[in-house]
Amino acid sequence: MRISELLRRKGPGVVTIAPDASVRELLKVLAEHNVGAVVVSPDGVLISGIASERDIVRRLHGIGADLLDAPVAEIMTAAVHTCSPDDRVETLNETMTQHRIRHLPVLEDGRMVGIVSIGDVVKSQIAELEDEREHLVRYLQS
Numbered sequence: 001m002r003i004s005e006l007l008r009r010k011g012p013g014v015v016t017i018a019p020d021a022s023v024r025e026l027l028k029v030l031a032e033h034n035v036g037a038v039v040v041s042p043d044g045v046l047i048s049g050i051a052s053e054r055d056i057v058r059r060l061h062g063i064g065a066d067l068l069d070a071p072v073a074e075i076m077t078a079a080v081h082t083c084s085p086d087d088r089v090e091t092l093n094e095t096m097t098q099h100r101i102r103h104l105p106v107l108e109d110g111r112m113v114g115i116v117s118i119g120d121v122v123k124s125q126i127a128e129l130e131d132e133r134e135h136l137v138r139y140l141q142s
Contacts, residue, residue: 003092003106004085006124007114014105014115016041019048019073026051026072036117037103040076045111049076050103082107083116089124092116 015038017029029038030053037052051072059075060067067075083092083104092104096118106114 001089001124001128002085003083003087003089003114003116006089006116006120007085007106009124010114010116010120014039014044014112016044017051017072018042019076020071022068023056023070023072023075024068027056027068039080039105039112039115040072041112047080047082047105047107047112048073049078050080050105051076052103080105084108085113089121092121093125096121 015029015033015035017026017038017040019040019042026038030036036054037050039047040049040051041047055075055077056067059070063070081095081099081101081104083095083106085106085108096102096104102118104116105112106116
């Protein structure tokens, strides 16, 4: 399955936050949208980084409560792995496992068109396995 099909099923929505927003604001956005990471973007198109729950926890341990007033740019992961709508879901599984990441923005012609999480990848693989099982059952019953 291609990422474009996964986005068609899931929807193209991407939650973003400005680099100068506070970590406190980031926590609010994560909770409001019930997501584990947001793309850090000055304009909703360009990617400055990605900020996840993991980024917050790792920095909170070292800095303490003062972290809540720090800008998101100070805690975000700046080196963001991305994928394209033409990529196959199977390759994302490898990328996410190899780099220990759970969210990949999807870029088309340099513009962000969606985001894929490890949960999206697992759901699509389960759906494909269920389809294969159904086809095998029908074949065996005929």
